[in-house]
Amino acid sequence: MGAKVGGTDEYNSEINVTPMVDVMLVLLIIFMIVTPLLQQGVTVNYPREMNSPEEDGEITKDTSVVISIPDNNNFYVGKEQYPIDGLGEKIKTMMRDKAPDKRIVYIKSGVDVEYGTVVKAIDTIRKQDIDKIGLVADKKKGGAEAN
Numbered sequence: 001m002g003a004k005v006g007g008t009d010e011y012n013s014e015i016n017v018t019p020m021v022d023v024m025l026v027l028l029i030i031f032m033i034v035t036p037l038l039q040q041g042v043t044v045n046y047p048r049e050m051n052s053p054e055e056d057g058e059i060t061k062d063t064s065v066v067i068s069i070p071d072n073n074n075f076y077v078g079k080e081q082y083p084i085d086g087l088g089e090k091i092k093t094m095m096r097d098k099a100p101d102k103r104i105v106y107i108k109s110g111v112d113v114e115y116g117t118v119v120k121a122i123d124t125i126r127k128q129d130i131d132k133i134g135l136v137a138d139k140k141k142g143g144a145e146a147n
Contacts, residue, residue, distance in 0.1 A: 063098075064104075064106060065077065065091060065094050065095065065104075065105045065106065066078070066105075066106045066107075066108060066136070067087070067091075067105060067106070067107050067108070067121055067125075068108045068109075069107065069108065069109045069110060069113050069117060069118065069121060070110045070113075071110060071112065071113060072112075072113055072114055072117045075087050075121065077090050077091070077094070084120055084121070084124060087121070087124050088124045088125075088127055088128055091105060091124070091125060091128050091130070092128045095128065095130060103130050103131075103132060104130070104132035104133070104134055105125050105130055105132070105133055105134070106133075106134040106135075106136050107121055107122070107125075107133060107134070107135055107136065108136040109135070
């Protein structure tokens with residue numbers, strides 16, 4: 001007679017975890033959105049060891065300008081040797097009739113050539129109003145490499 005249906009008068013002493021889970025999920029979402037924004041610098045994809053870019057077909061044409069630097073003191077355009085001072089004039093005359101989008105100079109450098117020597121060649125090319133410079137390297141062979 002007086003019995004309650006559907007509940008008791010006693011207090012529930014268990015922790016209700018539902019609001020705590022809701023708060024944790026909201027914090028997780030916030031951190032997932034904010035974390036990529038905290039990266040500093042620019043993401044760079046490093047080249048893989050065996051991947052090499054496709055060879056530019058323009059390098060092998062007779063009309064292309066290729067500067068070869070076998071050592072620190074010699075600069076060649078084709079098979080003719082030029083001093084660094086005369087290199088600019090030769091490049092300028094070779095590029096005179098080319099369209100602006102076809103004005104590219106390729107540089108082939110030897111293994112023992114210093115970095116500064118290649119930079120001098122690049123500076124000489126840029127003084128001729130040429131912005132496209134290609135650096136030519138041997139295609140890496142697959143398999144084991146001898147040291």
